[in-house]
Each structure stands twice: as structure tokens, then as C-alpha cells.
Amino acid sequence: MVNGRRKIVRRRGRVSQTIIYLGKLFRMFLFQNDWKVLPMSAVIAGLVAFAVGGNIFKTMEGTLMGTFALSCVCIWNGFFNSIQSICRERAIVKREHRSGLHISSYILAHMIYQAVLCLLQVVIMILVSTRMGVKMPDKSLVTSFPLVDIGISLFLITYCADMLALLISSFAKTTTAAMTIMPFMLIVQLLFSGAFFNLPEQAMPFTKLTATKWGLTALCAQGDYNSLPMVSLWNNAVKMKNYEVGGEKPLQDALVEIEKKNKREEILLKCAEQNQNPNYAFDVNVVYTCWGWIIGWTLFYILVAVIILERIDKDRR
Amino acid sequence: MASTMNLNIGHIIDVILYILTSLGYMKLFEKCGISKRWAWIPLTKEYHLALCADREEEGKVYVGIRAFLYLHSIFTAIPHNFNNYILSIAVSVFGILAFAMNITELVYLTRIYTGLVKLFGKSRKWVPVLVLFEAIAVLYWGFNSDYKPTKRAADVSEIAAAKVFGTDIESIQEGLTVNIKERTAIDFFRKKVLLKDIHMCIPKGHMVLLLGGSGAGKTTYLNAITGYEPADAHILLGNNDVYLDYAEMMYDIGFVPQQDLMRGNDTVWLTLYDAATLRLPSSVSLGERNKRINAVLEQFGLTAVKDSLVEKLSGGQRKRLSIAMEFISDPTLFILDEPDSGLDGVVARNLFEKLRSIADEGKIVVVITHTPDRVIDLFDDVIVLAKDANKTGRLAWYGPVKDAYEFFGKTSMEEILLSINQKDEGGEGRADEFVSKYADRIGKMVG
Numbered sequence: 001m002v003n004g005r006r007k008i009v010r011r012r013g014r015v016s017q018t019i020i021y022l023g024k025l026f027r028m029f030l031f032q033n034d035w036k037v038l039p040m041s042a043v044i045a046g047l048v049a050f051a052v053g054g055n056i057f058k059t060m061e062g063t064l065m066g067t068f069a070l071s072c073v074c075i076w077n078g079f080f081n082s083i084q085s086i087c088r089e090r091a092i093v094k095r096e097h098r099s100g101l102h103i104s105s106y107i108l109a110h111m112i113y114q115a116v117l118c119l120l121q122v123v124i125m126i127l128v129s130t131r132m133g134v135k136m137p138d139k140s141l142v143t144s145f146p147l148v149d150i151g152i153s154l155f156l157i158t159y160c161a162d163m164l165a166l167l168i169s170s171f172a173k174t175t176t177a178a179m180t181i182m183p184f185m186l187i188v189q190l191l192f193s194g195a196f197f198n199l200p201e202q203a204m205p206f207t208k209l210t211a212t213k214w215g216l217t218a219l220c221a222q223g224d225y226n227s228l229p230m231v232s233l234w235n236n237a238v239k240m241k242n243y244e245v246g247g248e249k250p251l252q253d254a255l256v257e258i259e260k261k262n263k264r265e266e267i268l269l270k271c272a273e274q275n276q277n278p279n280y281a282f283d284v285n286v287v288y289t290c291w292g293w294i295i296g297w298t299l300f301y302i303l304v305a306v307i308i309l310e311r312i313d314k315d316r317r
Numbered sequence: 318m319a320s321t322m323n324l325n326i327g328h329i330i331d332v333i334l335y336i337l338t339s340l341g342y343m344k345l346f347e348k349c350g351i352s353k354r355w356a357w358i359p360l361t362k363e364y365h366l367a368l369c370a371d372r373e374e375e376g377k378v379y380v381g382i383r384a385f386l387y388l389h390s391i392f393t394a395i396p397h398n399f400n401n402y403i404l405s406i407a408v409s410v411f412g413i414l415a416f417a418m419n420i421t422e423l424v425y426l427t428r429i430y431t432g433l434v435k436l437f438g439k440s441r442k443w444v445p446v447l448v449l450f451e452a453i454a455v456l457y458w459g460f461n462s463d464y465k466p467t468k469r470a471a472d473v474s475e476i477a478a479a480k481v482f483g484t485d486i487e488s489i490q491e492g493l494t495v496n497i498k499e500r501t502a503i504d505f506f507r508k509k510v511l512l513k514d515i516h517m518c519i520p521k522g523h524m525v526l527l528l529g530g531s532g533a534g535k536t537t538y539l540n541a542i543t544g545y546e547p548a549d550a551h552i553l554l555g556n557n558d559v560y561l562d563y564a565e566m567m568y569d570i571g572f573v574p575q576q577d578l579m580r581g582n583d584t585v586w587l588t589l590y591d592a593a594t595l596r597l598p599s600s601v602s603l604g605e606r607n608k609r610i611n612a613v614l615e616q617f618g619l620t621a622v623k624d625s626l627v628e629k630l631s632g633g634q635r636k637r638l639s640i641a642m643e644f645i646s647d648p649t650l651f652i653l654d655e656p657d658s659g660l661d662g663v664v665a666r667n668l669f670e671k672l673r674s675i676a677d678e679g680k681i682v683v684v685i686t687h688t689p690d691r692v693i694d695l696f697d698d699v700i701v702l703a704k705d706a707n708k709t710g711r712l713a714w715y716g717p718v719k720d721a722y723e724f725f726g727k728t729s730m731e732e733i734l735l736s737i738n739q740k741d742e743g744g745e746g747r748a749d750e751f752v753s754k755y756a757d758r759i760g761k762m763v764g
Contacts, residue, residue, distance in 0.1 A: 010598060010599045010600060011568070011595075011596075011597075011598060011599055012594055012595060012599050013599070016594065016599070017595065020591050020594055020595065023587075023591075024580060024583065024591065027582060027583060027587070028580070028582055031582040031626070032582050089580065091574075091576065091578050092578045092579065092580060094578075095574055095578045096595070098545060098567070098572065099567070099568075099592075099595055099596055099643075100567060100568065100595055100596065101595065202405060202406045203406060206406070313545070313546075
């Protein structure tokens with residue numbers, strides 16, 4: 001004779017499980033190699049600051065290149081933080097799911113842990129960059145501190161990339177598969193940043209899919225891109241100064257005249273005026289829109305990761 | 318006008334080639350023991366070709382590739398307005414992916430045809446011919462009576478099945494009652510019966526050996542009785558329906574997987590602590606939990622290494638920890654999948670003695686092992702699962718170990734295993750005989 005449903009015994013809920021897994025992740029950070037992502041982010045930030053940091057937030061061209069490079073560093077850091085984190089212990093997760101693990105708790109633990117990692121990486125990145133002489137914006141849009149504004153943008157880009165990598169890690173069956181997919185995603189993120197590479201008009205809608213586009217736009221807006229001088233025309237004119245027309249050097253004459261009258265800065269700014277981009281306007285709404293898109297994508301990646309990982313029981317034995 | 322004409326001629330050639338290829342495959346499938354109608358249906362044709370070549374896994378991927386390419390063909394056949402930027406980009410991306418898929422298709426087709434020529438005992442030189450001139454080559458293979466496969470793909474509907482007992486047995490108060498009608502799975506275009514007609518009652522305090530050859534359904538059976546992969550079945554543990562109360566019953570069933578799935582960077586104590594926190598009711602206080610952890614550490618001889626990292630443990634210690642993780646919740650039903658894999662004789666014996674002591678505490682312990690004879694004296698009963706002619710897992714025996722020897726006319730478990738294994742696996746191929754004999758025996762016993 002079957003009794004039917006028996007009395008339900010309460011087990012550890014999602015919050016308790018999240019704490020258990022947070023403990024495991026921080027132990028992994030300490031005793032496995034996970035801690036290495038922090039010094040690695042310092043080295044990468046140093047290299048980027050050395051290579052492109054000279055003109056960032058000083059000229060239009062330097063800002064575009066520099067913010068692109070910073071976004072790339074964030075994407076790189078985010079990807080490497082979590083690309084192997086789930087797939088390397090997939091069989092263990094399957095066993096634990098069988099024993100009552102809530103996948104949402106497991107992912108939440110990863111989200112919290114990765115958020116801490118990303119935050120530390122952004123702090124390291126800003127410290128290294130400023131130490132290397134990179135000029136940071138002196139005006140703020142959202143908070144009262146420009147560095148905090150920049151830090152939030154860098155954090156959101158890193159965290160979005162981190163969650164995308166977590167998603168890849170949740171469906172890749174092995175670490176090899178995850179590491180094979182990662183470069184493809186990296187290329188997509190870099191190629192479709194929407195600013196650095198000249199994409200055809202038809203491809204521009206695809207840039208909305210990437211964290212680099214929104215991150216780069218936010219950083220340019222925060223750096224007041226449209227108020228910066230444009231130097232490429234001047235630099236090219238200097239290169240061409242010895243070009244002769246009818247035995248004379250008109251470009252050299254013009255450059256000397258401009259310098260004599262101390263009009264160089266004015267020319268550079270006039271040149272910039274012709275190349276302003278309304279997408280990079282120094283406007284809080286631009287920054288909020290960009291942050292909104294990045295947060296939206298981050299949430300989407302998390303949701304898909306949970307849904308995919310819930311099917312872990314279907315894994316081939 | 319000319320381009321329309323070319324297009325029409327191209328389509329006509331495509332249709333003729335499709336008919337010729339399907340005709341060839343129809344005859345080929347007939348030789349392989351597969352229904353001829355599949356040769357005419359896209360995707361099923363590709364899958365059954367792989368079955369015919371004994372390359373089912375490749376066939377599944379190949380079907381996915383073909384499905385994508387068929388979709389691409391349909392997509393490109395529809396007239397598009399290419400002034401739409403998004404659409405034109407989508408067409409380009411789709412085209413690039415289709416090209417990549419074409420390359421993948423070539424690789425998988427080569428693998429499948431390699432399997433086909435091997436199965437038909439023909440030269441590998443045929444592979445490029447089949448790939449490049451599919452229609453003509455397949456027609457030739459199909460209609461030439463000299464081209465016969467060395468092994469036919471199983472068509473389960475045509476094979477006479479072993480006898481079925483077919484009646485649920487009454488549940489027992491103190492133990493596990495298993496009444497599995499069947500466990501099926503849809504695998505692509507085929508319904509596969511993985512398990513069928515398994516009925517038994519295992520009393521508490523019994524340690525049971527689960528014996529069966531490769532593919533006999535041992536893990537499927539364990540997943541069915543634990544409710545992890547439900548079957549068309551009634552499984553009762555004591556008075557509780559495992560399927561109905563799965564959310565709660567899963568804590569009363571311990572399943573120890575074959576691999577030691579634990580995090581190497583945790584200590585033994587922390588591993589058990591986390592396992593206890595996950596598995597024990599939240600009403601259990603911290604003090605009681607710690608007491609339970611210490612008791613289990615003691616029981617499994619792990620107290621001395623409780624502060625060691627898991628990755629530093631020996632094979633035997635790691636296995637004991639893996640078992641302890643499940644035992645922490647004091648389950649009634651305890652299942653172990655090859656707990657002795659990778660362990661030497663002495664350590665394995667020691668482990669099984671530990672399991673015997675768990676059974677003596679009034680638990681049900683079910684164990685899969687590939688080396689049963691060295692520890693058979695510790696078991697009460699044996700379950701023998703065998704793969705019948707339809708490749709379905711069937712019950713060939715459940716009962717005391719000594720009676721099993723008599724039933725099979727053998728003197729060791731390895732001999733029993735050999736007798737039920739298929740001939741192509743090096744066995745005697747007597748699975749159906751014993752399945753029917755056992756169905757008769759249990760029928761008489763139940764009345």
C-alpha cells in the first residue's frame with residue numbers, strides 16, 4: 001500500500017547553496033590558478049597604456065584608438081576569467097545537480113565571484129593606466145568622480161564579456177571546445193565595435209550585439225570626444241610640407257604662417273568640429289543608453305546560461 | 318529568358334539525380350535490412366545510409382548538416398529584395414555558413430562511405446567514386462547482386478523477442494520494489510527500447526550485484542530505479558513512490574558515479590561539509606551536522622586525512638570519499654557504479670567489505686562491478702541484465718548468488734556474463750534463452 005506523498009523535509013534553499021558555491025569559488029581562486037587573472041590584467045593594461053595611452057582623452061584619434069584598446073582589454077579579461085569555469089567541472093556539476101543543486105544558485109555564485117574579479121581587474125587597470133601617465137577625463141557625467149564613471153563603464157564591459165564566456169562555458173562540453181569558440185567570439189566583438197573598423201552601412205546594425213560598441217561609445221562620451229582636437233589633418237600636412245607647386249612650397253608657407261599667428265590649436269579644433277560624432281556627445285543619456293545595452297546583454301547571457309545548464313542531466317554518460 | 322531556361326534544366330537534372338540516387342539507396346537499404354521507403358525522404362535517407370554503413374554517430378551529425386543545407390537551398394530559391402540591407406547581409410552570412418557546411422558535409426560523407434565500403438568488403442578506392450558520382454555509384458551498388466553487406470543493420474521489428482513475464486509483482490514493505498514495463502528513447506527516427514519487463518523486490522539489508530555486458534542497460538536500469546531518468550514503471554522504496562516524490566526521494570537514494578567527481582582543491586572535510594549542507598535537511602543543526610561528518614569520516618577511515626586536499630588522496634581514499642559524500646545523508650538505497658575501478662585487489666576487497674557493513678545496517682546496496690568474482694562472497698543477490706536479440710536490456714536473473722550458478726549452469730560470475738553476451742562480443746549468445754527461462758521461472762513462482 002503506497003502512502004502517496006510523504007511529508008516534505010526542508011532542504012537548503014538557493015541562498016544557502018549560493019554561499020556554499022561562493023566558498024568553493026574563492027577557494028579555487030586561492031588554491032588553483034584563478035588568482036593569476038589579476039596580475040595578468042595588470043600586465044595587459046600596462047602594455048596597452050604603453051602602446052596607445054599617450055593620446056587617449058587628448059585627441060580625437062587617440063581617444064578612439066585608446067578607448068577601443070581599453071574595451072579590448074576588458075573583453076579579453078572577461079573572457080579569460082570564466083571561459084573554462086563551468087566546462088572544466090561539468091561532470092561534477094552534473095553529479096551535484098543530481099544531489100539537489102539548484103543551477104540558478106550555481107550561476108549566481110559564479111556571477112558574484114566574477115563580479116568581484118572584474119571589479120578588481122578594473123581597479124588594477126585604472127591604477128596601472130594612471131601610473132603609466134594615461135590622462136583620464138576630468139569631467140564627470142553620472143557620479144561626481146570622473147574616474148568612477150570610467151570605472152563603471154570598464155566594469156560593465158568586462159562583466160558583460162565575462163558572462164558571455166560563462167554562457168559559452170555552460171554549453172561547451174569540454175575546455176577544448178570552449179577555447180575553440182572563444183577566438184570567434186573575440187573577433188566578432190572586435191570587428192563589430194562599430195568605430196575602429198570601417199564597416200559597411202549594412203553591417204552597422206550588427207554592432208548593437210557587441211559590448212565593445214556600447215563600451216567604446218560610453219568611454220568616448222565620458223572623455224568628451226567631440227570637444228577634443230583632431231590632429232590627423234595637421235600631421236599629414238606636416239608630412240607634405242615640402243610638396244612643391246610651381247617651384248614654391250605652399251603647404252610649408254601656410255603651416256609657418258599658422259604657427260606664427262599661434263593659430264594651430266584653433267585649426268585643430270576647427271578640424272575636429274567637422275568630424276564630431278553625435279553618438280559620442282558629452283551627455284548623460286548617451287552613457288545611460290550604453291550602460292543599459294550592456295546590462296541588457298549581460299542579463300540575456302546569464303538567462304541563457306541558466307536555461308542551458310538546467311539541461312545538464314541530458315549530457316551523454 | 319536564357320537564364321530561366323538554364324535554371325529549369327538545372328532543376329530537372331537535380332530531380333533526375335535525386336530519383337536515381339533514391340533508387341540506388343532503396344536497393345542498398347534493402348540489402349542492409351532497412352525499410353526501403355526511407356530512401357525517398359530527405360534527411361531520413363542520410364541517417365539510414367549511415368546506419369547501413371554502421372556509422373550511426375556520424376549519421377546524426379550528417380543529418381544536421383544536410384538539414385542546414387536544405388534550408389539554405391530553400392532560402393536561396395525564394396526571390397529576395399536585395400535592397401534590404403539586413404536581408405542582403407543575412408544572405409551573405411547564410412551563404413558563408415553554407416559553404417563551411419559543404420566542407421563539413423564532405424568530411425562526414427567520406428567517413429560514412431568509408432564505413433560502407435568496409436562493411437561491404439570493397440576497396441577504399443570506391444569512396445571518392447561514391448562521393449563524386451553518388452547517383453551512378455549507388456545505383457551500381459544497389460542493383461549489383463555481388464555487393465552485399467557483411468552485417469545487416471538491425472531492424473528490430475523483424476526479430477522475434479524473448480519471452481515476457483509482463484506482470485507487476487507485489488511491493489514489499491521493507492525494501493525496493495521495481496516494476497519496469499519498459500524504458501524507451503527516441504533516437505532520431507527510431508524508437509529504441511532500452512529496458513523491458515524488469516520486475517523484482519530487493520529487501521533491506523541486501524547487497525546486490527548488478528551484472529551485465531556492455532550495452533545491457535545497467536546504467537539505464539539504475540537511472541530508472543533512482544528516478545533520474547524515469548521509465549514506464551512503478552518504483553517503490555518502502556511505501557514511497559520514487560517517481561511521485563522524486564524531489565524528496567532523491568535524498569534517500571545515494572548514487573556514487575564511476576569517476577571520482579570532486580573538486581581537487583577542497584579538503585576532505587570541506588568536501589564532506591558541503592555535501593552534508595546540500596543533502597541534509599535544513600533542520601539539522603550545525604553541531605549535528607559536524608557530528609555526522611565526523612562519524613562518516615571515521616566510518617570510511619578518512620579521519621587521518623580530513624585536512625588533506627582531495628587531489629593529494631590515494632585512489633582508494635578518493636573512492637571512499639566519493640562514497641562518503643553520498644552516505645552522508647544516510648540513504649536507504651545506495652547505488653555504486655564500478656566503485657572498484659582502478660583499485661587493486663586488496664583495496665577493492667576492503668572497500669566491498671565496507672559496503673557489506675553498510676548493507677548490514679539495513680540499507681540496500683546495489684553495485685556494478687566488472688570483477689565480481691573476487692568479492693562475490695560479500696553479495697546476497699545478483700541481478701543479471703542481458704541484451705536480447707532486439708538489443709533491449711532484459712532481466713535474465715534476479716535472486717541469490719548460489720541459485721544463479723545453478724540457473725545458468727556456471728561456476729563463476731564471469732562465466733555467466735560470457736554465456737549471455739552476444740556472439741560478436743565473444744560470448745555464447747544465450748541471452749534470449751535465459752531471459753525466457755527466467756520469465757517462465759518467475760511466472761511459476763508468482764503463479
